Structure formats: C-alpha cells, structure tokens
Amino acid sequence: MVGATALSLEGLVAVDADVVRLRRGDLNALSELIARYQNRLYRYLLRIVPQPAEAEDLFQQTWLRAVEKIRSFDASRNFDAWLFTLARNLAIDHLRRIRPQSLDEPLANSWHSETVADRIPCKDHTPLDHALAAERRTEISEAMAGLPMMYREVLTLRFEDEMKIEEIAQVTEVPVSTAKSRLRRSLEQLRYALEARSPGGTWQ
Amino acid sequence: MSEHDKIRELLALAAADALTSAEEKQVAEHMRSCIACSNELGAWRPIASELRRLPTPQPSSWLVQATLARAEVKLTEQAEHDWNRRVMIVSVALAWLLTIANWLVFHFVSGRFGSLLEPKFSPTWISFAAFTALGWLAGGVAAVMLAIRHRGEKRLA
Numbered sequence: 001m002v003g004a005t006a007l008s009l010e011g012l013v014a015v016d017a018d019v020v021r022l023r024r025g026d027l028n029a030l031s032e033l034i035a036r037y038q039n040r041l042y043r044y045l046l047r048i049v050p051q052p053a054e055a056e057d058l059f060q061q062t063w064l065r066a067v068e069k070i071r072s073f074d075a076s077r078n079f080d081a082w083l084f085t086l087a088r089n090l091a092i093d094h095l096r097r098i099r100p101q102s103l104d105e106p107l108a109n110s111w112h113s114e115t116v117a118d119r120i121p122c123k124d125h126t127p128l129d130h131a132l133a134a135e136r137r138t139e140i141s142e143a144m145a146g147l148p149m150m151y152r153e154v155l156t157l158r159f160e161d162e163m164k165i166e167e168i169a170q171v172t173e174v175p176v177s178t179a180k181s182r183l184r185r186s187l188e189q190l191r192y193a194l195e196a197r198s199p200g201g202t203w204q
Numbered sequence: 205m206s207e208h209d210k211i212r213e214l215l216a217l218a219a220a221d222a223l224t225s226a227e228e229k230q231v232a233e234h235m236r237s238c239i240a241c242s243n244e245l246g247a248w249r250p251i252a253s254e255l256r257r258l259p260t261p262q263p264s265s266w267l268v269q270a271t272l273a274r275a276e277v278k279l280t281e282q283a284e285h286d287w288n289r290r291v292m293i294v295s296v297a298l299a300w301l302l303t304i305a306n307w308l309v310f311h312f313v314s315g316r317f318g319s320l321l322e323p324k325f326s327p328t329w330i331s332f333a334a335f336t337a338l339g340w341l342a343g344g345v346a347a348v349m350l351a352i353r354h355r356g357e358k359r360l361a
Contacts, residue, residue: 025282187217
C-alpha cells in the first residue's frame with residue numbers, strides 16, 4: 001500500500017515535471033506524456049466514438065490541443081482530468097457534428113477483442129474457466145457498448161481508468177452528486193442489459 | 205423511503221467502491237441484518253469485477269509517431285509565433301521610446317530643453333510634432349492590430 005502510494009506520487013511528480021517542460025516547448029516531454037497516457041486516452045476515446053478511425057483522429061487532436069493549451073493549464077489541477085476533459089470536449093463536438101442523436105446511441109462496434117495477455121494460459125484455470133471468462137467479458141463489453149455515451153463514459157472512467165468520483169465529475173464537468181448518480185444509473189442500465197441478454201443466466 | 209430502500213440504492217455504488225466512508229459504514233451495518241441486500245451486493249460484484257478486467261486496446265505505434273510528428277510541427281509554429289510576437293512588441297515599444305527620445309534630443313540640441321512643455325507653434329515645431337504624432341499613431345495601430353490578431357487566434361484555438 002505504502003509502495004503503491006509512493007509509486008503514484010512519483011508518477012505525479014514526473015507528470016508535473018513533464019508539464020513544466022512541455023510549457024517550454026520540449027518535444028521529449030510530450031513524448032513522455034504520450035507514452036504515459038496513450039493507452040488510457042485511446043481506450044477512453046474508443047469507448048465514446050463508434051469507429052477506431054475516429055478514436056485515432058481524436059487521439060491526435062487531443063494531444064495537439066494539449067500542446068496548444070498547455071500554458072493555460074492550471075498546475076493546481078489534476079493533469080489527468082484536464083487531458084480527459086480536452087478529449088471529451090473534442091469527442092462530443094465530433095459526435096454532434098456527425099449526428100447529434102449519436103450521443104444517446106449505442107456503439108456500432110464492440111471492443112471485446114482478446115489481448116495477448118488474455119491468451120496466456122494460467123495454471124490455476126482450466127480451459128473451460130478461460131472460455132467462460134472470455135464469454136463473460138464479451139457479454140459485458142457488448143452490453144456496455146449498447147449504453148448511451150454518457151453511461152459508457154462514466155463506466156470506463158470509474159472501472160478502467162480507476163478515477164475517483166471527484167475526478168469523474170471534473171472530466172465530465174458536472175457536480176460530484178451528478179457524477180455519482182450517473183455512475184449508479186449506468187451500472188443499473190448495464191445490469192438490466194446483461195440480464196436481458198441472458199435471462200436467468202450468470203448475471204442474476 | 206425506508207432505510208432498506210436507501211441502502212439498496214447504494215449497493216451498485218458499493219460494488220464500484222464509490223461510497224463515502226459514512227455511506228460505507230451505513231451499508232456494512234445494514235448488511236449484518238439484511239440477507240436480501242447482502243445477496244444483491246453479491247450480484248453487483250461480478251459485474252464490477254468484469255468491468256475492471258476489460259481488455260485495454262492499445263494505439264498503434266504508427267498513431268503515436270504520427271501524433272508526435274504533428275505535435276512537433278505545432279510546437280515549432282508556436283515557437284515561431286511567440287518569437288514574432290515578441291519582436292513586434294519590442295518594435296512597438298522601441299518606436300514609442302524613440303519618438304519620446306527625439307523630443308528630448310531636439311530640445312537638448314536646440315538649447316530649449318526647459319521649454320518641453322511650452323510649445324512654440326513655428327513650422328519646425330509643428331512638423332516635428334506631426335512626425336512624432338505619426339510615429340505614435342503607427343505604433344498604436346500596430347499594437348491594436350497585434351491585440352486583434354492575438355484575440356482571433358485565441359478564438360480559433
């Protein structure tokens with residue numbers, strides 16, 4: 001626990017130092033920030049927009065916007081929240097531009113593709129365990145992709161990015177109470193969708 | 205709303221570890237005596253657990269390289285823009301300073317340094333004043349144009 005706290009503090013200090021260097025126009029600092037955030041940011045965008053190509057374009061736009069706006073970044077704020085807010089605003093503008101109703105629509109794609117890590121066998125689990133786990137993951141990712149954008153977003157921020165409610169509120173620019181009730185509603189919707197997919201199945 | 209219903213609403217958030225410490229305490233206390241809520245929390249747990257274990261898609265190295273390349277162009281543009289702006293600001297300030305200095309030199313050379321605030325409306329004085337006014341006006345116009353351009357760029361960004 002102490003080790004994890006020290007590591008996260010170390011990470012924060014490194015981010016702060018990179019932000020200061022980026023403000024001075026240091027490209028290496030940007031490279032380090034991208035390396036640190038690329039997976040989280042890309043995943044977040046993929047959960048919001050329907051196509052990977054759109055997520056890729058928004059990924060680039062987010063970093064370009066970050067470069068443009070880094071001087072106006074308030075160092076007392078959380079860089080994660082600031083970066084994700086930039087990405088969110090760009091994604092919402094994009095969705096509104098292509099189709100305003102798409103904010104409430106489910107994603108056409110689903111992103112339950114197996115990773116290399118998923119395919120590595122574990123000696124504690126039988127092939128059947130693996131098959132069941134993969135099936136559950138597929139079910140949950142498909143059910144999640146069927147939710148409106150604001151619910152998908154809050155789920156990915158909480159469970160995949162492990163953001164606290166206060167940070168989610170910052171990113172989504174809503175009060176903490178709204179972020180909390182949105183998280184509750186998104187979980188309820190997800191459970192409803194899972195139960196509808198397999199009545200009497202594993203999720204009940 | 206009964207205590208039981210209130211706790212039931214918190215169970216999804218409990219599985220998401222998104223309760224305040226006071227709420228956590230409330231839920232834990234209620235769980236000791238309510239099997240229904242305990243089972244309900246048990247139903248939420250696997251959902252939360254699977255959500256945490258969803259695979260993380262990774263951007264391609266091409267995407268990261270392309271982003272860095274575009275950002276480098278942007279940083280270079282920004283640096284050039286900053287340099288141009290600084291040069292313009294210094295030029296405007298210098299133009300104003302020079303016109304002020306001209307007056308001082310003029311009055312010092314003509315031996316009428318003390319008469320700086322006592323204008324003599326001779327043709328020389330008027331043409332020198334016109335020259336100064338023109339310099340100041342040009343500096344002022346450049347400063348305003350600089351501000352407008354800066355505001356426009358900020359709006360576009």
